[in-house]
Amino acid sequence: MMRSKQQTLGQIGEFGLIQRAKRIFGLPARPGLVQGIGDDTAVVKIGHNKALLYTTDMLIEDVHFSLKYEGFFDIGWKALAVNISDIASMGATPTWGLISVGVPVGIPVDNVDKLAQGVASLARKYRVGIIGGDTVKSPDRLVVNIALLGEAPAQDILYRHGANPGDALFVTNRVGEAAAGLAVLKDRWQLTVNGWPTLRKQLVKAYLRPEPRIKESVLIVKNKLASSMIDISDGLHLSVKLLCGRSKVGAKIYLNKIPINPRLATRDPLQSRQWALSGGEDYELLFTVPKNKIRKALTLFPSGWIGEITGDKTVKVLDQAGQEVMIRNTGYEHFKTT
Numbered sequence: 001m002m003r004s005k006q007q008t009l010g011q012i013g014e015f016g017l018i019q020r021a022k023r024i025f026g027l028p029a030r031p032g033l034v035q036g037i038g039d040d041t042a043v044v045k046i047g048h049n050k051a052l053l054y055t056t057d058m059l060i061e062d063v064h065f066s067l068k069y070e071g072f073f074d075i076g077w078k079a080l081a082v083n084i085s086d087i088a089s090m091g092a093t094p095t096w097g098l099i100s101v102g103v104p105v106g107i108p109v110d111n112v113d114k115l116a117q118g119v120a121s122l123a124r125k126y127r128v129g130i131i132g133g134d135t136v137k138s139p140d141r142l143v144v145n146i147a148l149l150g151e152a153p154a155q156d157i158l159y160r161h162g163a164n165p166g167d168a169l170f171v172t173n174r175v176g177e178a179a180a181g182l183a184v185l186k187d188r189w190q191l192t193v194n195g196w197p198t199l200r201k202q203l204v205k206a207y208l209r210p211e212p213r214i215k216e217s218v219l220i221v222k223n224k225l226a227s228s229m230i231d232i233s234d235g236l237h238l239s240v241k242l243l244c245g246r247s248k249v250g251a252k253i254y255l256n257k258i259p260i261n262p263r264l265a266t267r268d269p270l271q272s273r274q275w276a277l278s279g280g281e282d283y284e285l286l287f288t289v290p291k292n293k294i295r296k297a298l299t300l301f302p303s304g305w306i307g308e309i310t311g312d313k314t315v316k317v318l319d320q321a322g323q324e325v326m327i328r329n330t331g332y333e334h335f336k337t338t
Ligand code: ADP
Pocket: 018, 021, 022, 036, 037, 038, 039, 040, 041, 042, 056, 057, 086, 233
């Protein structure tokens, strides 16, 4: 106990903190739990063959977004998109949501409306009902939290566990565009003046208006393609590690197979690979495909094959020559300083 008193959040990080919460909450005092802390959503049984999925994600000004380069509509859109993405990553259908906002008193009413309109517009697109929430005053930063329900037949749900050695590793679409978009918005990566207006627009959109991969999730479930799945919220490399950790397996990621926007790759080969591996907020789905389904998966996701699951419990990134590439910055974890 002495030791834990001296521990800082910087040392244990977000994941260490979640482990502690998991111990404190322990097993629920009621039956029906299928999946508790540790996956993209919680899962509980609500009928003979029916499961309810439940997830929540919070966005905080100057941690997850900045009013300097994000509009209120964008923030609302993203607040729902990240939650829908977690439901999609379980192979389920999003259904009902609650939205809670903490609003600094100086923010114009119109802007708060725009935030709600961003949520409402994505909600309509994916037939999610926003049916309540909470509104409070915040001292100086805007806070948005959405809690979202989903449902699925119990046997269709895909978890982070379930991957087996020999399975192929797939992503639904290109990765790294959102991180590039953020760099552009932060003015850390110049594009406009150099005659790349279309690419600039594409990257910024990938960051501001991520599209949750519901369509792809439905395809994966319908064709029974996957043995496990996760969404890539905090970087591809980190997501592979999380999925492998829960499945008690390892993986090889082939760097030259990772789908990257070709114009982005041309403009900055090294940086684009780094963004693809460790940049966050892509919200693509990462899934594992058993051998007998690989051919079908390739017809649906022709450039999705990026690696394979191994039995040795380590995640390696390999270059074209088969040499291991060292990854310094694996992805995003809150608090972590070491
Ligand atoms: P995601 O990035 O997919 O939203 P997170 O990394 O936020 O997932 O969370 C991982 C797991 O930990 C989830 O099962 C989530 O419900 C759980 N979790 C996160 N924070 C807490 C907390 N403070 N108390 C209990 N469970 C938590």
